[in-house]
Amino acid sequence: AQKVTQAQTEISVVEKEDVTLDCVYETRDTTYYLFWYKQPPSGELVFLIRRNSFDEQNEISGRYSWNFQKSTSSFNFTITASQVVDSAVYFCALSEAGYSTLTFGKGTMLLVSP
Amino acid sequence: GAVVSQHPSRVICKSGTSVKIECRSLDFQATTMFWYRQFPKQSLMLMATSNEGSKATYEQGVEKDKFLINHASLTLSTLTVTSAHPEDSSFYICSARGRTGLGNEQYFGPGTRLTVT
DSSP states (O other): OOEEEOOOSEEEEETTOOEEEOOEEEOSOSSEEEEEEEEOTTOOOEEEEEEETTOOOOEEETTEEEEEEGGGTEEEEEESSOOGGGOEEEEEEEEETTTOOEEEOOOEEEEEEO | OOOEEEEOSEEEEOTTOOEEEEEEESSSOEEEEEEEEEOTTSOOEEEEEEETTSOOEEOTTOOTTTEEEEEEETTEEEEEEOSOOGGGOEEEEEEEEETTOGGGOOEEOOOEEEEEO
C-alpha cells in the first residue's frame, strides 16, 4: 500500500524567507512517481513537478527546488525568497507504476505574509 | 495542451435533488478519468476511477448508487450526485489521463463546488 505523509499542517513565513515543505512517502514498488501540486484559494490544482523513482537528481525551477532522497523516502520542496502569491495549500502525491491511482498527502497550508 | 474542464464550477441544489457534473478533456483523449472529493481543509480523496466504455471502479466507502459515474466517450465523464444531502456538499475535482500519459500524469479540472441546502 502506498502512503504520503506531510507532517506540516500549516507554515507561516514572512515574505522573502525561504521555506521547505516536507514529504515522506511509503511504497513497495521500485518504480513510482512523485508529484507536487499547488492549490490556491480558487481551488484549482496547479501541477508543479513530477519525478520518477529512477531520477534522483534535484531540480530547480526559478525560486522552487526539490530534493528527492530515496534513502529517506523523502521528496521535499523548497521555496526560496517566498512571496505572498505563494500562499496556498501544497500537496505531495505518489503514484505507483502501471498507471495506478494517485495518493495525496494531507497537504501543507503555506501562508506568506508581507 | 492537456486541458480538462469541469461544468458547472459552482452549483447550489436543494436536498433530495440530483446534480450532474461534467468533466471534459479538451485536447486529448482520456482513457481514464478520476473523480475526487475534497472537504474543507482536507486532502483530495479518490472516489472512483472510470475507463471509457466500462463501469467505474469505486473506492471503499463510496456509494455507487449515490454517485453515478458515466464515461461514455474519450472526452467526457459525468458524475451525478443523486438525492443529494447537505453532507454531500463538497468540492468535486475530476482528472483525466490519456493513452500516452507520461509518468502516470493526471490532468486536473478546476473543480466544482457543490452546496446542498
